[in-house]
Amino acid sequence: MPKISVIIPIYNVEKYLRRCLDSVLNQTFTDWQAICVNDGSPDNCADILDEYAKKDSRFIVVNKKNGGLSDARNVGMEHATGDYILYLDSDDFIHPQTMEIAYSLAVRDGSDIVSFTYDRIYRPQLMVRYKLKMDTDNVVPRRIHKKYNVEKIKTRVTDDVYAYATERTHNKFNPKRKWLIKHCQVWKNLYKRELIQDIPFIKGILFEDFPWWSRVMLRNPRVTIAPLPLYFYIPNFGGIVLSAKQLRIMQSLCTGIADAYGAYKENATDYQMEMWNKNFKWYFIRWAFRKKKYLKTDEDFASARKCFVDLYNLGALENPVQKWAVQTRDEIMQFIGK
Numbered sequence: 001m002p003k004i005s006v007i008i009p010i011y012n013v014e015k016y017l018r019r020c021l022d023s024v025l026n027q028t029f030t031d032w033q034a035i036c037v038n039d040g041s042p043d044n045c046a047d048i049l050d051e052y053a054k055k056d057s058r059f060i061v062v063n064k065k066n067g068g069l070s071d072a073r074n075v076g077m078e079h080a081t082g083d084y085i086l087y088l089d090s091d092d093f094i095h096p097q098t099m100e101i102a103y104s105l106a107v108r109d110g111s112d113i114v115s116f117t118y119d120r121i122y123r124p125q126l127m128v129r130y131k132l133k134m135d136t137d138n139v140v141p142r143r144i145h146k147k148y149n150v151e152k153i154k155t156r157v158t159d160d161v162y163a164y165a166t167e168r169t170h171n172k173f174n175p176k177r178k179w180l181i182k183h184c185q186v187w188k189n190l191y192k193r194e195l196i197q198d199i200p201f202i203k204g205i206l207f208e209d210f211p212w213w214s215r216v217m218l219r220n221p222r223v224t225i226a227p228l229p230l231y232f233y234i235p236n237f238g239g240i241v242l243s244a245k246q247l248r249i250m251q252s253l254c255t256g257i258a259d260a261y262g263a264y265k266e267n268a269t270d271y272q273m274e275m276w277n278k279n280f281k282w283y284f285i286r287w288a289f290r291k292k293k294y295l296k297t298d299e300d301f302a303s304a305r306k307c308f309v310d311l312y313n314l315g316a317l318e319n320p321v322q323k324w325a326v327q328t329r330d331e332i333m334q335f336i337g338k
Contacts, residue, residue, distance in 0.1 A: 002029040002058070004099050005082030005193070008090050009072030010036055014043040015137060016091040016234065021052050021059070023093035029100040034059045035076040040066030045090075070201035070208045073186075077197060085196060087187045092233040097148050102190035104150045105224045109157045112221035114190040115181045119143050119229035130237045143229050156225045161217050162275035164225060167283040179225050184213040184280075187231060195221055202259060205252035210284055214260035214276060218267055246294035247303060252287035254307040257281065261316040282325040285317070289332055308336050 007025055010017065036049050036059055053059045062079055064072070073087065084106060088094060122141040129136050150293065154180045160162060162333040165181040174303050181188075186209050199215050201208045261281065264273050288307070295301055310318050312332075320329045 002033040002082045003103055004029070004033075004084045004190070005076075005080035006032055006034045006086045006088050006099075007073055007076035007080060008034060008036045008088050009039055009069050009076065010045050010049065010090040011039040011041045011066065011069075011072070012043055012045070013041070013090045014048065016043050017045055017048050020088065020090050020093050021048075023096070025052075025056060026089070026096050026136040027094075027099045028097050029103060031182060032058060032062075032135055033080070033082060033286070035079045036061050037072040037076045038063045039068070039072040040064065053226075068204060070205065074200045083193060085191045085193050089187055089233065092187070092231065095144055095228075095230040097150075097272065098230040099190075101148060101150055101153065101226065101228065101230065104126075105153070105155060105226055106190060106192070109147050109224045110222060111224040112192045112218055113161075113194045113216075113223045113279060115188060115223055115225045116189055116228050116230040117182075118185075118231040118233055121229075122232050123235050126235075127235055136234075136237075139191065139231050144232065145168070146261075148228065152225055153228065157222070158225070159220070159222050161221055161323065162272060162279070164223070165213075165217060166279040168279055178227050181225060184209040187233070188214065188297070191216075191222075195219060202255065206249055206256050207251050207252055207256060210253075210280070211256040211259040214262050214280060217276070218256055218263060218272060231320045245318075246291045247300050250288050251307055253284055253291075257284050257316055258311060258314055259286065259313075261314060265315070277319050278321050282320055282322065282328065285311070285332075286325070286328045289328060291336075292335070309338075310331050312338060 008020065013020075021034070024127065038046055038049055039059060049059070049061045060079065062075060064075055076151050077085070084103060086099065086102070098116070099107070102116065105114045119141050121143070126136045126139060129139065161181070164176070164179055167183060196216055199212060201212050264276055268276065292304055295304055308317070317329055317332060320326045
């Protein structure tokens with residue numbers, strides 16, 4: 001039984017895959033397994049995975065038909081046997097001490113989740129290089145060479161994840177700012193397997209992290225927050241704004257909102273509902289509604305209206321506590337004719 005299972009969904013990332021797998025192979029912590037889920041990748045990923053599996057038996061390759069990111073993560077969880085779970089996207093990579101630090105803190109604090117963050121210098125650096133038409137594939141972040149003393153890492157431990165988890169933007173003068181668990185990306189945390197093993201990702205949608213993370217928070221996990229830049233991710237350089245793509249994003253966000261709202265309506269305490277409503281729900285509703293400006297056809301607008309009518313009928317558009325949320329709700333009501 002390994003201490004950590006790393007779940008890596010893989011699709012069409014031949015250019016980045018070796019860097020990702022090497023970052024796992026080069027961990028200072030050695031008691032891991034990497035569940036590499038080949039989600040029907042059409043490129044050379046299968047051969048690369050076989051190469052690493054032959055080199056090190058800790059790499060476990062699972063081949064499946066293409067089903068999307070959620071499906072690949074779910075399949076990976078079915079094969080994971082570690083005490084803790086780490087998610088890693090196959091075009092990204094991690095600091096060599098990521099597992100060492102996260103596991104040590106989880107054991108020390110008896111935490112269900114250890115939360116870290118991504119390198120906020122590396123991402124804008126890549127974006128600038130992309131705009132200048134410079135190489136972005138071979139840039140090595142300086143922070144990847146930093147060596148941490150685990151005993152000296154400053155952390156905060158909480159049994160109230162809602163006091164720190166948020167989608168809100170906080171100004172730099174907020175004393176709690178450095179400890180916030182901002183946004184819902186699943187790859188910024190180490191999780192105790194028993195906490196999440198029966199919470200699947202919703203298949204077939206984009207931004208599946210939000211409803212999944214919302215359900216994880218409902219379980220009142222004990223969290224150690226260590227705001228270290230241990231994750232390095234590649235931004236989407238494309239910036240796709242096609243109408244069909246934006247409609248799918250809107251539909252995915254509304255599906256996630258409906259799923260999470262249903263879970264909270266059925267299971268949340270008043271405090272959990274209040275905090276989730278204030279710090280998550282309305283940010284995603286606004287994000288979904290803003291996609292309307294990219295829609296072009298009558299069919300797309302009809303589909304968009306259906307998304308928000310469904311949310312209205314569920315009761316998910318209730319309780320807009322911020323002024324901007326009230327305004328957003330008013331605009332949605334006008335859009336759907338309510």
